[in-house]
Amino acid sequence: MPRTASPVRCQVREPASVDQVVVLGAGFAGLAAARRLAGHPVEVTLVDQHNFTTFQPLLYQVATAGLEPADVAYPVRTIFRHAPNVTFRHGRATAIDTARRAVVLADGCSVPYDQLIVATGAAPAFFGIPGAETHAAALYTLADARRVRNRLLSTLEEVDAHPERFDSGAPVFVVVGGGPTGVETAGALRELLDVSMRRDRLRLDPVRTRVVLVEAGPRLLAGFDPRASAYALDTLRARGVEVRVGDPVAAVASGAVRLASGEELPAAAVVWAGGVTVDGTVAHGVPAGRGAGGRIRVEADLSLAGHPEVFVVGDAAAVPRGTGDRSLCPQLAQVAIQSGDHAARAVLARQAGRAVPPFAYRDKGIMATIGRRAAVAQLRHGLVVRGTLGWVAWLGLHLIELIGFRNRLTVLVNWTWRYLEWPSGPRLIVADIEREPRAGPDAGPEST
Amino acid sequence: MPRTASPVRCQVREPASVDQVVVLGAGFAGLAAARRLAGHPVEVTLVDQHNFTTFQPLLYQVATAGLEPADVAYPVRTIFRHAPNVTFRHGRATAIDTARRAVVLADGCSVPYDQLIVATGAAPAFFGIPGAETHAAALYTLADARRVRNRLLSTLEEVDAHPERFDSGAPVFVVVGGGPTGVETAGALRELLDVSMRRDRLRLDPVRTRVVLVEAGPRLLAGFDPRASAYALDTLRARGVEVRVGDPVAAVASGAVRLASGEELPAAAVVWAGGVTVDGTVAHGVPAGRGAGGRIRVEADLSLAGHPEVFVVGDAAAVPRGTGDRSLCPQLAQVAIQSGDHAARAVLARQAGRAVPPFAYRDKGIMATIGRRAAVAQLRHGLVVRGTLGWVAWLGLHLIELIGFRNRLTVLVNWTWRYLEWPSGPRLIVADIEREPRAGPDAGPEST
Numbered sequence: 001m002p003r004t005a006s007p008v009r010c011q012v013r014e015p016a017s018v019d020q021v022v023v024l025g026a027g028f029a030g031l032a033a034a035r036r037l038a039g040h041p042v043e044v045t046l047v048d049q050h051n052f053t054t055f056q057p058l059l060y061q062v063a064t065a066g067l068e069p070a071d072v073a074y075p076v077r078t079i080f081r082h083a084p085n086v087t088f089r090h091g092r093a094t095a096i097d098t099a100r101r102a103v104v105l106a107d108g109c110s111v112p113y114d115q116l117i118v119a120t121g122a123a124p125a126f127f128g129i130p131g132a133e134t135h136a137a138a139l140y141t142l143a144d145a146r147r148v149r150n151r152l153l154s155t156l157e158e159v160d161a162h163p164e165r166f167d168s169g170a171p172v173f174v175v176v177g178g179g180p181t182g183v184e185t186a187g188a189l190r191e192l193l194d195v196s197m198r199r200d201r202l203r204l205d206p207v208r209t210r211v212v213l214v215e216a217g218p219r220l221l222a223g224f225d226p227r228a229s230a231y232a233l234d235t236l237r238a239r240g241v242e243v244r245v246g247d248p249v250a251a252v253a254s255g256a257v258r259l260a261s262g263e264e265l266p267a268a269a270v271v272w273a274g275g276v277t278v279d280g281t282v283a284h285g286v287p288a289g290r291g292a293g294g295r296i297r298v299e300a301d302l303s304l305a306g307h308p309e310v311f312v313v314g315d316a317a318a319v320p321r322g323t324g325d326r327s328l329c330p331q332l333a334q335v336a337i338q339s340g341d342h343a344a345r346a347v348l349a350r351q352a353g354r355a356v357p358p359f360a361y362r363d364k365g366i367m368a369t370i371g372r373r374a375a376v377a378q379l380r381h382g383l384v385v386r387g388t389l390g391w392v393a394w395l396g397l398h399l400i401e402l403i404g405f406r407n408r409l410t411v412l413v414n415w416t417w418r419y420l421e422w423p424s425g426p427r428l429i430v431a432d433i434e435r436e437p438r439a440g441p442d443a444g445p446e447s448t
Numbered sequence: 449m450p451r452t453a454s455p456v457r458c459q460v461r462e463p464a465s466v467d468q469v470v471v472l473g474a475g476f477a478g479l480a481a482a483r484r485l486a487g488h489p490v491e492v493t494l495v496d497q498h499n500f501t502t503f504q505p506l507l508y509q510v511a512t513a514g515l516e517p518a519d520v521a522y523p524v525r526t527i528f529r530h531a532p533n534v535t536f537r538h539g540r541a542t543a544i545d546t547a548r549r550a551v552v553l554a555d556g557c558s559v560p561y562d563q564l565i566v567a568t569g570a571a572p573a574f575f576g577i578p579g580a581e582t583h584a585a586a587l588y589t590l591a592d593a594r595r596v597r598n599r600l601l602s603t604l605e606e607v608d609a610h611p612e613r614f615d616s617g618a619p620v621f622v623v624v625g626g627g628p629t630g631v632e633t634a635g636a637l638r639e640l641l642d643v644s645m646r647r648d649r650l651r652l653d654p655v656r657t658r659v660v661l662v663e664a665g666p667r668l669l670a671g672f673d674p675r676a677s678a679y680a681l682d683t684l685r686a687r688g689v690e691v692r693v694g695d696p697v698a699a700v701a702s703g704a705v706r707l708a709s710g711e712e713l714p715a716a717a718v719v720w721a722g723g724v725t726v727d728g729t730v731a732h733g734v735p736a737g738r739g740a741g742g743r744i745r746v747e748a749d750l751s752l753a754g755h756p757e758v759f760v761v762g763d764a765a766a767v768p769r770g771t772g773d774r775s776l777c778p779q780l781a782q783v784a785i786q787s788g789d790h791a792a793r794a795v796l797a798r799q800a801g802r803a804v805p806p807f808a809y810r811d812k813g814i815m816a817t818i819g820r821r822a823a824v825a826q827l828r829h830g831l832v833v834r835g836t837l838g839w840v841a842w843l844g845l846h847l848i849e850l851i852g853f854r855n856r857l858t859v860l861v862n863w864t865w866r867y868l869e870w871p872s873g874p875r876l877i878v879a880d881i882e883r884e885p886r887a888g889p890d891a892g893p894e895s896t
Contacts, residue, residue: 051605068518077648084649090605107609157499157538161555200525201532 018042019351022103022113024093024282026053026076028333029314030119032340033347038083040348045111047103049092051075054142057333057398060181062145063271064188065153065196069142093120095285098307115309115350117343118286118296122276122315122331125293131252132176136272139181148271152189155268159209160202170208172266174257176249177273178215179222180368183232185271186213186241187371194240211241212265214257216248216274221368221376223330224384228368228376231386235370249274276331278316286310291318291328300358302343308350311343322360329361338362369394466490467799470551470561472541472730474501474524476781477762478567480788481795486531488796493559495551497540499523502590505781505846508629510593511719512636513601513644517590541568543733546755563757563798565791566734566744570724570763570779573741579700580624584720587629596719600637603716607657608650618656620714622705624697625721626663627670628816631680633719634661634689635819642688659689660713662705664696664722669816669824671778672832676816676824679834683818697722724779726764734758739766739776748806750791756798759791770808777809786810817842 018041023030026048034046052073061067080086091105096118102110124138137148152173159171173193175186190211196202197209213220213236219229220236220243236243244259251258257265278294288304289297295318297305302317304310313319314336319329329335338361346356367377367390375390385393466489471478474496482494500521509515528534539553544566550558572586585596600621607619621641623634638659644650645657661668661684667677668684668691684691692707699706705713726742736752737745743766745753750765752758761767762784767777777783786809794804815825815838823838833841 051601068516070516070518081647081649087649090609109609153499161538161557199529201529201535 019114019347020045020112021115021117021347022047022111023117023119024048024096024103025119025121025314025316026050026088027056027119027121027314028336029121029316029340030117031076031079032337033117033119033313033344034080034083034086036341036344037347038080038086040085042085042115042347042351044086045089045113046076046080046086047089047091047093047105047111048076049090051077051088051090052142053079056140059139059142059145060185060188062142063139063148063152063185064192065149066188066192069146072145073142093282096282096310097285098287098310101309113309115347116311117340117347118282118310118312118316119314119336119340120278120282120316122278122293124272125275125277126272127274129249129251132249132272132274135252135254136176136270138272139185140276148269151269152192156193156196156202158268163203166208169266170210171268172210172212173269173271174265174267175211175213175271175273176257177275178213178217178220178243178245179273179275180366182213182215182271182273183220183236183368183370185273186211186243187236187239187369187374189271190236190239190241191371213241213243214247214249214259214265215243215245216260218246220245224366224368224376224378225382227384228378228386231376231384232368232370235374239371239374276315286312288312293331295319295328295331301346301356302339302359303346303356308356311346313339313343319359319361322358332366334364334366335361367394367397467562467795468493468560469563469565469795470495470559471565471567472496472544472551473567473569473762473764474498474536475504475567475569475762476784477569477764477788478565479524479527480785481565481567481761481792482528482531482534484789484792485795486528486534488533490533490563490795490799492531492534493537493561494524494528494534495537495539495541495553495559496524497538499525499536499538500590501527504588507587507590507593508633508636508721510590511587511596511600511633512640513597514636514640517594520593521590541730544730544758545733546735546758549757561757563795564759565788565795566730566758566760566764567762567784567788568726568730568764570726570741570743572720573723573725574720575722577697577699580697580720580722583700583702584624584718586720587633588724596717599717600640604641604644604650606716611651614656617714618658619716620658620660621717621719622713622715623659623661623719623721624705625723626661626665626668626691626693627721627723628814630661630663630719630721631668631684631816631818633721634659634691635684635687635817635822637719638684638687638689639819661689661691662695662697662707662713663691663693664708666694668693672814672816672824672826673830675832676826676834679824679832680816680818683822687819687822724763734760736760741779743767743776743779749794749804750787750807751794751804756804759794761787761791767807767809770806780814782812782814783809815842815845 021037021042021044023034023046026046031053034044037044052075055072058072062069062072076088091107093103094106095104097104102112104110124140126132137151138144139148155171159166173189175182193209220232221229233243248260249257250260252270255267257267257270286296291297296312296316297318298312299305302311302313315331319335319339321327321329342359349356365377365379369375369391373388373391375394377385377390377393469485469490469492471482471494474494479501482492485492500523503520506520510517510520524536539555541551542554543552545552550560552558572588574580585599586592587596603619607614621637623630641657668680669677681691695707695709697705698708700718703715705715705718734744739745744760744764745766746760747753750759750761763779767783767787769775769777790807797804813827817823821836821839823842825833825838825841
């Protein structure tokens with residue numbers, strides 16, 4: 001993307017008596033911040049390279065063809081239609097100039113700020129494992145989910161058209177990472193294979209396909225209570241998922257995964273849910289130390305040391321749990337929402353000359369679904385809910401959290417339909433759409 | 449795509465006493481044929497390069513961001529789940545070998561047939577107009593619709609981020625072709641601009657944007673009654689669309705369209721709905737003469753002269769109206785459905801040793817929508833229905849025709865919502881999803 005030669009007459013605001021607040025990123029954290037600032041005496045510019053926000057907890061459903069991309073994405077402009085003090089700017093941030101107090105965009109424009117909230121998220125971590133980035137399909141963005149889905153469905157069509165390629169062994173689908181995303185993906189994938197292959201009359205017995213979930217650490221769902229881990233392991237195995245724990249991936253090649261134990265897995269497709277690291281594009285320029293996973297270190301109020309006008313929130317930040325606990329929050333949607341909201345409150349307090357309180361995380365519980373009628377929820381005080389009840393809780397919570405998404409109704413329709421008559425959920429090989437041989441028109445103005 | 453070296457052990461059928469029928473293409477015509485053959489004593493192989501079928505009449509809604517791609521696409525395998533004699537084969541046909549009676553696929557496999565139904569559709573026609581194929585975005589496939597939509601929405605974001613680029617003139621959107629697709633696209637686009645720019649608080653007054661519909665012939669909707677044409681012209685103009693009739697496009701360049709009259713239109717985006725020609729990939733090998741628009745000439749029963757075992761149907765065929773009328777049918781969904789169905793009946797008749805009747809088109813009427821509460825329907829006996837009544841008829845008919853699409857319910861939800869509170873329909877810049885900077889994994893097996 002060539003930089004436009006300056007001077008570019010970029011979006012210019014009228015000089016205002018109120019603070020100019022820039023929010024970088026329209027994920028859970030950035031949206032929570034902008035929503036909190038709406039209606040208050042600040043001018044907010046929300047910047048994102050996509051004009052939509054993504055409901056990440058359900059990306060694995062898109063990847064395993066249970067939901068459509070549009071079900072988990074929503075236009076940012078629509079969210080702030082009735083918030084005149086929040087302006088959306090479609091653009092990709094390339095740097096933060098803390099000296100000039102401006103965010104630099106890829107199109108050459110600068111967006112000045114009085115206060116800044118950085119919510120740029122993370123990116124998949126491959127931990128330097130040879131071949132992983134090249135041969136595995138990560139699962140963090142909507143683009144990732146579409147890519148995984150295309151890979152899985154194309155493999156099924158290949159099984160049908162070319163059974164001879166699988167004479168020497170059934171197709172194996174490897175999911176790397178035993179956290180919630182890996183567990184949910186492996187469970188949903190096993191269901192997709194069992195039901196899809198039978199119902200769609202694909203020419204290979206589902207019992208001849210394998211789904212292998214690989215976790216480097218000693219147990220699945222490491223962030224959960226050990227009872228939840230045991231339940232996830234038992235349920236996945238009962239449903240036909242092979243699970244390897246305590247056996248890290250040593251290398252990934254085209255069509256194969258090698259584990260540290262020496263086991264070689266043939267792999268028709270590899271889904272990577274192995275963890276995240278901070279996206280470097282913007283964050284590299286932020287003058288601050290780094291915590292685990294490359295996360296940006298922040299003060300107790302989530303601002304940068306030496307730059308009280310800059311807050312870092314969500315997956316990009318090493319968010320302290322607060323109230324005396326100096327350990328870090330996990331990179332979860334709840335942490336992103338609460339930290340984004342906190343930063344916005346801090347912005348308003350600072351503008352009003354009030355003291356900025358430290359951040360304190362309120363743990364509302366964590367949950368993961370393993371498949372139809374099987375989920376595990378870990379609530380406060382160590383309460384663990386499993387099985388159908390856990391699954392109903394998971395379903396209900398996610399539908400409630402989709403509030404604000406118009407998509408809630410269509411997601412409900414999709415899910416209900418899928419439950420009653422699945423797998424009739426749409427299973428389009430979406431990337432097919434991009435591979436049309438026709439010559440395209442000029443690319444859009446943003447890709448030039 | 450490199451051909452796999454033969455011998456490939458391709459999908460092999462058991463020798464059967466019944467005919468092997470291959471249907472090429474899973475559009476309206478191919479689906480109608482396969483549906484008719486389901487449950488009859490024939491073995492059917494339905495071949496398509498996509499694993500989904502597309503409801504083409506609503507592609508313009510995807511292009512103008514009223515519907516999502518998944519709303520107008522449905523997986524082929526699901527349609528034939530309960531038809532054990534219909535097998536789907538995901539693959540791209542490259543040639544028809546009428547001597548060996550086999551269809552050759554891009555992966556090196558051959559699919560033998562006793563009888564063949566060719567329903568490969570058409571492709572946009574650019575009539576050799578300089579720059580058209582390069583700089584205009586055609587609208588015939590789902591990929592096209594996504595491309596047009598991305599172009600339009602990216603332009604709106606550009607207007608917002610870089611108003612200086614439009615100092616010398618408002619952004620102009622040019623739609624080429626005054627048939628139903630062009631009329632529907634221009635009307636929907638005008639509504640998108642008027643509502644979207646106001647509601648989403650984009651930084652350019654909608655009255656400063658222009659939508660220009662260009663038609664080479666003397667009137668819009670040339671296939672309709674002149675009263676319908678006049679209604680469409682008046683309604684589009686009343687709603688703010690500029691219409692040029694009798695003025696063909698002479699050339700298209702980046703950012704500009706030149707008309708035969710000499711008028712130069714600046715163009716932020718050009719949508720091409722200028723007509724179709726027969727897709728050459730497969731059709732070029734068919735031993736038959738060509739009619740208007742490159743369509744393959746067929747006999748009265750839709751078979752090829754000299755090859756009674758090969759039928760050509762839908763947009764690819766020069767379908768005669770029949771019952772004494774030697775003129776050709778237009779390239780419409782109704783013609784595709786009826787001709788596909790007829791070919792399937794002919795296949796069954798031929799296998800049973802019965803006489804194959806000639807095809808006869810039953811005109812059920814044609815319709816086009818111009819926008820909210822404005823459509824025109826031309827029924828039998830020249831009856832023309834306009835305005836709100838026409839629009840309700842158009843809406844009802846399209847919902848009924850989506851039967852078989854599970855998507856019907858979600859389409860209804862989308863439309864109802866859009867009507868009540870539009871433009872809150874999803875307006876994701878979908879191609880954004882593909883332009884993520886992240887390195888992708890291996891491409892799927894089919895793209896190698």
